[in-house]
Amino acid sequence: xxxxxxxxxxxxxxxxxxxxxxxxxxxxxxxxxxxxxxxxxxxxxxxxxxxxxxxxxxxxxxxxxxxxxxxxxxxxxxxxxxxxxxxxxxxxxxxxxxxxxxxxxxxxxxxxxxxxxxxxxxxxxxxxxxxxxxxxxxxxxxxxxxxxxxxxxxxxxxxxxxxxxxxxxxxxxxxxxxxxxxxxxxxxxxxxxxxxxxxxxxxxxxxxxxxxxxxxxxxxxxxxxxxxxxxxxxxxxxxxxxxxxxxxxxxxxxxxxxxxxxxxxxxxxxxxxxxxxxxxxxxxxxxxxxxxxxxxxxxxxxxxxxxxxxxxxxxxxxxxxxxxxxxxxxxxxxxxxxxxxxxxxxxxxxxxxxxxxxx
Numbered sequence: 001x002x003x004x005x006x007x008x009x010x011x012x013x014x015x016x017x018x019x020x021x022x023x024x025x026x027x028x029x030x031x032x033x034x035x036x037x038x039x040x041x042x043x044x045x046x047x048x049x050x051x052x053x054x055x056x057x058x059x060x061x062x063x064x065x066x067x068x069x070x071x072x073x074x075x076x077x078x079x080x081x082x083x084x085x086x087x088x089x090x091x092x093x094x095x096x097x098x099x100x101x102x103x104x105x106x107x108x109x110x111x112x113x114x115x116x117x118x119x120x121x122x123x124x125x126x127x128x129x130x131x132x133x134x135x136x137x138x139x140x141x142x143x144x145x146x147x148x149x150x151x152x153x154x155x156x157x158x159x160x161x162x163x164x165x166x167x168x169x170x171x172x173x174x175x176x177x178x179x180x181x182x183x184x185x186x187x188x189x190x191x192x193x194x195x196x197x198x199x200x201x202x203x204x205x206x207x208x209x210x211x212x213x214x215x216x217x218x219x220x221x222x223x224x225x226x227x228x229x230x231x232x233x234x235x236x237x238x239x240x241x242x243x244x245x246x247x248x249x250x251x252x253x254x255x256x257x258x259x260x261x262x263x264x265x266x267x268x269x270x271x272x273x274x275x276x277x278x279x280x281x282x283x284x285x286x287x288x289x290x291x292x293x294x295x296x297x298x299x300x301x302x303x304x305x306x307x308x309x310x311x312x313x314x315x316x317x318x319x320x321x322x323x324x325x326x327x328x329x330x331x332x333x334x335x336x337x338x339x340x341x342x343x344x345x346x347x348x349x350x351x352x353x354x355x356x357x358x359x
Contacts, residue, residue, distance in 0.1 A: 008102035009046055012034040021123055022181065024045075027121040048123060054090070060089060060093065083165045087160050114186060117186075118152060119184075123180070136161060214226045215270060225250065233285040245273075295320065297323070
């Protein structure tokens, strides 16, 4: 049982959608999934109360407003200088003692030196009408209370990453109105991982669940470093209707001795072998369909198969957020996945209109 103080930290079972303003979109989703009985790695949220306490104690709010008051969104150098100055100031301040104590207590209750992922969860992130996802930082394989406290502060600072500041400037979103929560979640020893969409990202077809998967942690898939295996599943009959097995040359895994994630080459026999069995593909599709029903709209789901857990109980949901491309269209065209050819989820999301892939 994770020990939280209820103010600066909340365990996932304590969190629901009503806590969105305190824990952000990512952590609210993890809390909802946990309460619904979905298998989620255990963890806790550092609430926006902690971030706001930091701003108030250090008088950072006034500094942030001063740095951004005269920023010209068309002048990228000016914007970058202001954003960098704010990040340096946030990292230079020690967080309030009560906040730090709450984080250390919650982390200690997870077990000594437990490897965790420390993930930003902004209050405007993962919403159907926003595109904040991926703009703030995530840190993997963090061990020890000192490192967790440091990475929480780094996540707060990443609220002012240059790309995030530029996005808010261009969309007239007041910087000071967006707050930052941070999720601290037990690391998964991922044998395979990836993303699943409860519609076809190439066509908007909601009768399909499309899955991208690769060996190791899902960051290789999300970042586009690896061309993943791609599966299309018929949503009602739960049958695999298309598959594309790729050459998956590299994987990201946790290195217990080094206490960090590392990239390594995948040995030849596994490179071109499917990273999921048919039964696992269907299990991922069923998980994604369940999360779509739970949330009432098409979902973009991150998942992993934990190599430390027994088969049948090793599929974990890491994140579920609303799909943000086709949901913005008034009417999705009724095109067939067969007619357009299967495109990888990440490539399609990064490049919905063609042309160069976004970085």
